[in-house]
Amino acid sequence: MVDQLGHERLVARRICEAIKEQIRQGVFGAGDRLPSTRGLASEWGVSRTTVTAAYGQLAAEGYLDTRQGARTTVAHGLAASGPVSGQAKPEVIRLSAYGRRLAHLPRPLPWKGGPVVDFRYGDLSTSDFPTLSWKRAIGRAILRRPARLQYGDPAGSVELRTALAGYLWRARGLRCEPNQIVIVNGSQQGLDLSARLLLDPGDRIIVENPTYPAARQSFIALGAVPVPVDVDGDGLRTDELPDARLAYVTPSHQFPLGSVMSAARRRQLISWAHHADAYIIEDDYDGEYRYDVAPVPALRALDGGERVVYVGTVSKTLSPTLRIGYLVAPTALAQTLAQAKRLADRHAPSLEQDALTDLIENGAYERHVRNARRKNRGRRAALLGALGGAFGDDVSIAGADAGLHVVAWLHRLPRSREQELLVQAADAGLGIYSVSDLYHQDAEEHRPDVVGLVIGYASLSEREIGQGVRRLAQVVSALRAA
Numbered sequence: 001m002v003d004q005l006g007h008e009r010l011v012a013r014r015i016c017e018a019i020k021e022q023i024r025q026g027v028f029g030a031g032d033r034l035p036s037t038r039g040l041a042s043e044w045g046v047s048r049t050t051v052t053a054a055y056g057q058l059a060a061e062g063y064l065d066t067r068q069g070a071r072t073t074v075a076h077g078l079a080a081s082g083p084v085s086g087q088a089k090p091e092v093i094r095l096s097a098y099g100r101r102l103a104h105l106p107r108p109l110p111w112k113g114g115p116v117v118d119f120r121y122g123d124l125s126t127s128d129f130p131t132l133s134w135k136r137a138i139g140r141a142i143l144r145r146p147a148r149l150q151y152g153d154p155a156g157s158v159e160l161r162t163a164l165a166g167y168l169w170r171a172r173g174l175r176c177e178p179n180q181i182v183i184v185n186g187s188q189q190g191l192d193l194s195a196r197l198l199l200d201p202g203d204r205i206i207v208e209n210p211t212y213p214a215a216r217q218s219f220i221a222l223g224a225v226p227v228p229v230d231v232d233g234d235g236l237r238t239d240e241l242p243d244a245r246l247a248y249v250t251p252s253h254q255f256p257l258g259s260v261m262s263a264a265r266r267r268q269l270i271s272w273a274h275h276a277d278a279y280i281i282e283d284d285y286d287g288e289y290r291y292d293v294a295p296v297p298a299l300r301a302l303d304g305g306e307r308v309v310y311v312g313t314v315s316k317t318l319s320p321t322l323r324i325g326y327l328v329a330p331t332a333l334a335q336t337l338a339q340a341k342r343l344a345d346r347h348a349p350s351l352e353q354d355a356l357t358d359l360i361e362n363g364a365y366e367r368h369v370r371n372a373r374r375k376n377r378g379r380r381a382a383l384l385g386a387l388g389g390a391f392g393d394d395v396s397i398a399g400a401d402a403g404l405h406v407v408a409w410l411h412r413l414p415r416s417r418e419q420e421l422l423v424q425a426a427d428a429g430l431g432i433y434s435v436s437d438l439y440h441q442d443a444e445e446h447r448p449d450v451v452g453l454v455i456g457y458a459s460l461s462e463r464e465i466g467q468g469v470r471r472l473a474q475v476v477s478a479l480r481a482a
């Protein structure tokens with residue numbers, strides 16, 4: 001386990017390496033201004049002191065000019081001669097504009113492993129996976145032995161698309177034809193391909209504030225400009241939607257705050273899209289999980305499918321490791337999406353598509369979803385009970401009606417203490433994740449001023465959840481006493 005100082009040094013070193021690489025790749029040229037320490041600290045989820053230390057180290061190595069009072073810039077003559085201390089000449093890769101934008105985005109911190117209880121959102125428990133049904137379905141798919149091993153339809157197998165059309169109608173109230181569906185490698189690829197087809201560099205895209213960072217980063221990498229719009233208990237605020245080409249929303253369970261977009265707001269959003277000649281990407285990442293409330297049909301079901309690209313995934317129902325997702329789009333757009341999919345990677349893996357078709361057709365998929373919902377209902381009850389017991393009125397919970405995570409606001413801990421909390425929790429063997437990183441950087445005034453944690457529970461047992469929350473309470477009370 002690392003102490004606080006050790007952790008800060010580790011992150012500072014990672015920042016140094018990332019910036020050196022960006023200089024080598026030509027993302028930053030001689031004389032270019034580096035991001036502000038505040039901006040970078042927020043992107044990396046660390047304190048400004050850590051970023052200042054990283055900049056100091058880079059200046060000492062000759063990579064940067066840090067003059068008092070002026071913004072830090074890349075040292076001159078670097079690309080030609082390498083850093084002052086440098087042995088090897090830095091390799092300069094001439095990247096495209098897309099490549100430069102991509103290289104500029106923060107990379108996820110490498111997986112450190114090790115927390116005893118990890119509340120990381122997005123992971124599922126291995127014990128929930130329907131191993132036997134999946135094994136049988138894969139076995140049957142292998143035994144079918146086609147006459148030759150040939151490339152499949154870029155849109156995905158017609159059998160899977162037909163099975164999904166039936167599933168989406170039963171589970172999400174969404175009527176569509178198989179030719180409106182494109183099978184993708186997880187929602188992430190679906191978001192990326194949709195944005196490529198609907199946005200040009202410089203185009204504006206409405207994103208919820210806070211939002212899912214990997215989606216926002218895809219849009220930024222394409223050169224689009226995310227325009228943050230606040231959310232409240234009824235989802236995205238649609239009263240004054242700005243001009244944009246596209247809106248990216250999570251209406252069934254806002255990520256991360258968990259509100260459900262009200263019927264009135266859904267109608268307003270769709271009418272905005274018609275008037276603005278814009279499209280909506282509906283990310284239905286965990287729509288299968290609803291607990292004490294009636295299921296809400298997909299936004300696309302309301303619109304008749306003209307303006308909405310629906311994105312679904314099996315990452316929360318089966319496993320994020322399978323990398324299977326699906327898009328439902330207006331027919332003409334679905335055809336172009338299939339073209340984009342063909343050029344990206346031909347098509348999703350055929351064997352897994354066949355196995356999933358089998359599970360859906362024989363009812364095992366929906367049985368499994370019901371089973372997973374029951375188990376997660378139990379985990380969620382354990383989490384809410386433990387949080388209430390350990391924190392009482394000092395905590396309020398958002399987004400617990402649905403999904404596989406909640407947001408816990410710790411009223412009595414100001415956001416200024418967030419970094420300390422994360423480091424001390426890591427020291428206590430706890431993986432916890434703050435909500436503040438998911439807010440738009442330029443909308444600082446909208447960030448809450450107390451610590452909020454995104455707590456994923458789908459990978460943990462009820463016992464581990466209880467144990468984790470008790471540890472968290474100990475860390476918080478030690479911090480408040482300090």
Ligand SMILES: Cc1ncc(COP(=O)(O)O)c(C=O)c1O
Pocket residue numbers: 121122185186187188189212250255283285312313314315320324325
């Ligand atoms: C809001 C949201 N959208 C999309 C995804 C990505 O899902 P996939 O694994 O299908 O790419 C996640 C993953 O956690 C998510 O939280």
